Amino acid sequence: xxxxxxxxxxxxHHFDNLEQQAEAASLGMWVFLLTEIxxxxxxxxxxxxxxxxxxxxxxxxxxxxxxxxxxxxxxxLIGSSLTMALAVHAAQTGSKRLIQLFLIVTIVLGCxxxxxxxxxxxxxxxxxxxxxxxxxxDVKYVREAQIFFSLYFVMTGLHxxxxxxxxxxxxxxxxxxxxxxxxxxxxxxxxVTGLYWHFVDIVWIFLFPLLYLIGRHGVx
Amino acid sequence: MEVFPTHHYLNDGYGIRSWLLTRxxxxxxxxxxAAITFFFFIGGSFAVLMRIDLATPAGxxxxxxxxxxxxxxxxxxxxxxxLIPAIPAVLGNFLVPLMIGAKDLAFPKLNLLSWYIYxxxxxxxxxxxxxxxxxxxxxxxxxxxxxxxTTRVIPAALGIFIxxxxxxxxxxxxxxxxxxxxxxxxxxxxxxxxxxSTYATSVITVLGTPVIAVTMLLVGxxxxxxxGFFDPKIGGDPVLFQHxxxxxxxxxxYIMVLPAMGxxxxxxxxxxxxxxxxxxxxxxxxLAIAILGFLVWGHHLFVAGQSVYASLIFSMLSFLVAIxxxxxxxxxxxTMYKGAISWQTPMLYAIGFIGLFTIGGLTGLxxxxxxxxxxxxxxxxxxxHFHYIMVGxxxxxxxxxxxxWWPKISGRLYPEGLARLAAGIIFVGFNLTFFPQxxxxxxxxxxxxxxxxxxxxxxxxxxxxxxxxLGIGYLLPMAxxxxxxRYGKVAGSNPFGATGLEWTTTSPPPTENFAxxxxxxxxxxxxxxxxxxxxx
Amino acid sequence: MSAHIVSKTTYYLIFxxxxxxxxxxxxxxxxxxxxxxxxVALAIAGFKAxxxxxxxxxxxxxPRLTKVAVAAGIYWLMILLALTLSDYLTxxxxxxx
Numbered sequence: 001x002x003x004x005x006x007x008x009x010x011x012x013h014h015f016d017n018l019e020q021q022a023e024a025a026s027l028g029m030w031v032f033l034l035t036e037i038x039x040x041x042x043x044x045x046x047x048x049x050x051x052x053x054x055x056x057x058x059x060x061x062x063x064x065x066x067x068x069x070x071x072x073x074x075x076x077l078i079g080s081s082l083t084m085a086l087a088v089h090a091a092q093t094g095s096k097r098l099i100q101l102f103l104i105v106t107i108v109l110g111c112x113x114x115x116x117x118x119x120x121x122x123x124x125x126x127x128x129x130x131x132x133x134x135x136x137x138d139v140k141y142v143r144e145a146q147i148f149f150s151l152y153f154v155m156t157g158l159h160x161x162x163x164x165x166x167x168x169x170x171x172x173x174x175x176x177x178x179x180x181x182x183x184x185x186x187x188x189x190x191x192v193t194g195l196y197w198h199f200v201d202i203v204w205i206f207l208f209p210l211l212y213l214i215g216r217h218g219v220x
Numbered sequence: 221m222e223v224f225p226t227h228h229y230l231n232d233g234y235g236i237r238s239w240l241l242t243r244x245x246x247x248x249x250x251x252x253x254a255a256i257t258f259f260f261f262i263g264g265s266f267a268v269l270m271r272i273d274l275a276t277p278a279g280x281x282x283x284x285x286x287x288x289x290x291x292x293x294x295x296x297x298x299x300x301x302x303l304i305p306a307i308p309a310v311l312g313n314f315l316v317p318l319m320i321g322a323k324d325l326a327f328p329k330l331n332l333l334s335w336y337i338y339x340x341x342x343x344x345x346x347x348x349x350x351x352x353x354x355x356x357x358x359x360x361x362x363x364x365x366x367x368x369x370t371t372r373v374i375p376a377a378l379g380i381f382i383x384x385x386x387x388x389x390x391x392x393x394x395x396x397x398x399x400x401x402x403x404x405x406x407x408x409x410x411x412x413x414x415x416x417s418t419y420a421t422s423v424i425t426v427l428g429t430p431v432i433a434v435t436m437l438l439v440g441x442x443x444x445x446x447x448g449f450f451d452p453k454i455g456g457d458p459v460l461f462q463h464x465x466x467x468x469x470x471x472x473x474y475i476m477v478l479p480a481m482g483x484x485x486x487x488x489x490x491x492x493x494x495x496x497x498x499x500x501x502x503x504x505x506x507l508a509i510a511i512l513g514f515l516v517w518g519h520h521l522f523v524a525g526q527s528v529y530a531s532l533i534f535s536m537l538s539f540l541v542a543i544x545x546x547x548x549x550x551x552x553x554x555t556m557y558k559g560a561i562s563w564q565t566p567m568l569y570a571i572g573f574i575g576l577f578t579i580g581g582l583t584g585l586x587x588x589x590x591x592x593x594x595x596x597x598x599x600x601x602x603x604x605h606f607h608y609i610m611v612g613x614x615x616x617x618x619x620x621x622x623x624x625w626w627p628k629i630s631g632r633l634y635p636e637g638l639a640r641l642a643a644g645i646i647f648v649g650f651n652l653t654f655f656p657q658x659x660x661x662x663x664x665x666x667x668x669x670x671x672x673x674x675x676x677x678x679x680x681x682x683x684x685x686x687x688x689x690l691g692i693g694y695l696l697p698m699a700x701x702x703x704x705x706r707y708g709k710v711a712g713s714n715p716f717g718a719t720g721l722e723w724t725t726t727s728p729p730p731t732e733n734f735a736x737x738x739x740x741x742x743x744x745x746x747x748x749x750x751x752x753x754x755x756x
Numbered sequence: 757m758s759a760h761i762v763s764k765t766t767y768y769l770i771f772x773x774x775x776x777x778x779x780x781x782x783x784x785x786x787x788x789x790x791x792x793x794x795x796v797a798l799a800i801a802g803f804k805a806x807x808x809x810x811x812x813x814x815x816x817x818x819p820r821l822t823k824v825a826v827a828a829g830i831y832w833l834m835i836l837l838a839l840t841l842s843d844y845l846t847x848x849x850x851x852x853x
Contacts, residue, residue, distance in 0.1 A: 039430035150447035530843035
């Protein structure tokens with residue numbers, strides 16, 4: 001019977017039972033993700049408006065990004081989504097070892113993504129593609145390309161920040177898992193961590209084609 | 221003789237730690253009450269300075285630049301640190317669990333965190349204030365805010381960004397609580413209308429606030445890193461800033477007024493001892509306002525360079541959004557018809573709201589008509605319009621609610637005679653302050669100017685005189701609420717004989733709200749029908 | 757707890773699909789389809805997102821409220837984009853006089 005959960009150590013006093021608590025936590029994370037949709041959405045709006053206004057400049061600027069690195073990063077992030085989902089699965093089936101394993105792999109993949117991103121950023125610094133007084137570009141598009149790169153840095157930067165927070169949360173989950181805090185009756189913290197991580201993945205799924213793959217035909 | 225309860229949330233733990241580390245939604249509500257009252261007086265002092273300067277046609281109290289800072293800081297503090305949080309964070313935090321029969325909100329620790337985030341954002345803004353101020357207007361339009369202003373834009377933008385998270389977390393808490401923690405038998409259509417309004421407000425907050433957050437970030441990025449999102453020199457469009465800003469800031473005005481409308485529904489039902497007329501219409505109207513409110517932001521951009529076709533769409537949608545508000549006004553009025561009306565202080569604030577909100581709302585329609593807006597925009601007409609809604613509406617709703625639920629919060633009654641006097645002073649002071657501003661705007665006096673042609677002086681003097689009366693009116697409740705904590709009559713559980721789960725527990729309530737979880741078997745406003753008078 | 761446990765096989769299948777779609781989107785971007793390039797890229801990205809939402813985030817098996825919340829988020833984002841674009845797409849680009 002489920003009544004043993006009424007005195008479960010993880011049950012907070014203002015909830016009637018673990019199920020209500022889990023439903024509340026899940027809904028809470030979804031509401032938070034709604035705010036994130038609109039947060040990134042504002043940046044996507046700015047992108048949409050300026051891509052419409054300055055399509056050619058955006059095409060030329062986009063060609064300066066490294067598609068190979070971008071594609072690898074996309075694959076890495078999707079892979080980390082898989083391992084995160086498997087971590088949740090491990091929690092649902094009560095396997096502490098697998099929770100820890102999959103969380104660690106997810107964290108590692110996340111760090112790989114961030115590593116590749118820093119390499120890309122370094123390239124951009126070296127090529128003087130950071131907007132501002134030191135920006136250098138083909139004189140025909142030097143004005144509008146700055147908008148593209150401003151968007152590139154802000155959008156991928158915000159995304160990277162969210163990944164760092166996600167990795168931090170996963171480390172906390174790892175610690176809790178090692179303390180045997182999770183079980184098939186109570187694993188909602190890992191589930192909501194997963195929701196957050198998948199959302200971060202979805203943002204990248206859109207960022208990748210919109211930033212890296214504009215007008216790629218005709219490029220060797 | 222009512223007896224003060226022996227154990228309640230106010231004496232459940234003493235000392236500053238028990239307050240600063242509390243998880244109790246009721247104590248957190250009082251923490252918010254203290255903080256927003258503080259910010260109200262800061263924002264109010266800027267208004268006082270402005271009205272003194274405006275009493276004479278020459279801009280002679282402060283320099284032009286300082287005057288710019290005064291109206292900017294007045295706007296920022298009043299909007300973000302008073303009007304947006306006031307009813308949700310004070311009354312909402314206190315009442316939501318009580319009204320649904322729960323022990324607390326879904327995420328009590330997050331609730332406390334919300335308060336700390338609010339304080340942090342407030343500190344950043346205060347920092348901006350004391351280290352030089354901001355002069356961009358609370359609307360922070362680019363490129364003044366992103367490039368040319370030499371004032372403390374970044375701390376102010378950061379303060380707004382941070383406080384936005386406080387709003388979002390509170391709203392998130394309310395949404396989850398109302399969905400998942402209602403007492404047995406409390407279906408959606410048995411909820412008090414205050415909860416419908418709170419829910420709709422929370423939805424707006426969750427969907428709109430992130431956009432202002434990212435906008436403030438972009439302003440900061442442009443100012444600090446020279447990322448030119450709104451810079452025309454590299455092809456950026458300042459109007460895009462306005463789109464982003466108003467996408468949030470228009471729904472924000474509904475965040476400010478919807479909770480007040482929720483309060484009014486409760487007051488009208490309680491003091492007419494009648495169910496609110498057309499309950500489901502009022503409930504759906506709250507949702508309609510929330511949804512439609514997101515579709516109208518372009519009416520702030522009619523003269524900004526927005527395309528005429530977009531302006532037409534926004535104008536038509538702006539007319540539509542008035543409809544659910546009107547439905548509410550009609551329904552409150554119909555509730556009063558043949559009700560057993562009791563003219564106690566909360567009811568005075570309620571009818572004050574209904575009248576003043578109607579005026580404010582109708583003048584909004586004038587502004588929604590593009591042809592009229594071209595003449596009235598950026599004049600005092602707009603200022604009068606939104607102050608009728610924000611002050612005549614929201615603040616009256618807030619005060620009405622504060623009076624109605626004060627006995628529940630404190631266990632004491634405020635002095636009724638003095639409270640009615642204060643309500644009257646506020647009503648008179650308010651109208652004297654802001655009605656002349658409609659005329660001034662119609663005659664052409666621009667907003668955000670402290671020097672004006674001498675022929676406008678009489679109206680300005682009337683307005684400034686009204687402001688001083690209004691100020692006195694606001695000080696009175698502060699004084700007598702404080703007085704009542706020590707000397708007020710003991711209230712008892714239900715001094716007004718009202719319906720609602722919050723009135724079934726003691727005043728003040730115990731920390732866990734209810735000794736036994738209530739089970740709801742009836743609708744929200746089941747009063748016995750008033751006795752009809754028979755003429756022989 | 758939200759009872760339904762998605763099988764590992766499903767996860768691997770979705771993962772494989774996402775990888776294939778990633779490859780497809782890169783390859784298609786090299787072909788000149790004119791204005792259709794953007795449409796295809798967004799369609800593929802959208803489909804990938806749907807797969808992540810439905811399966812990795814369990815929305816397919818979630819209560820109706822979750823589905824409503826997701827739909828609301830997407831809908832509001834569309835409002836932001838559509839109404840703002842209603843300005844930018846209809847601005848007059850001529851000269852006066």
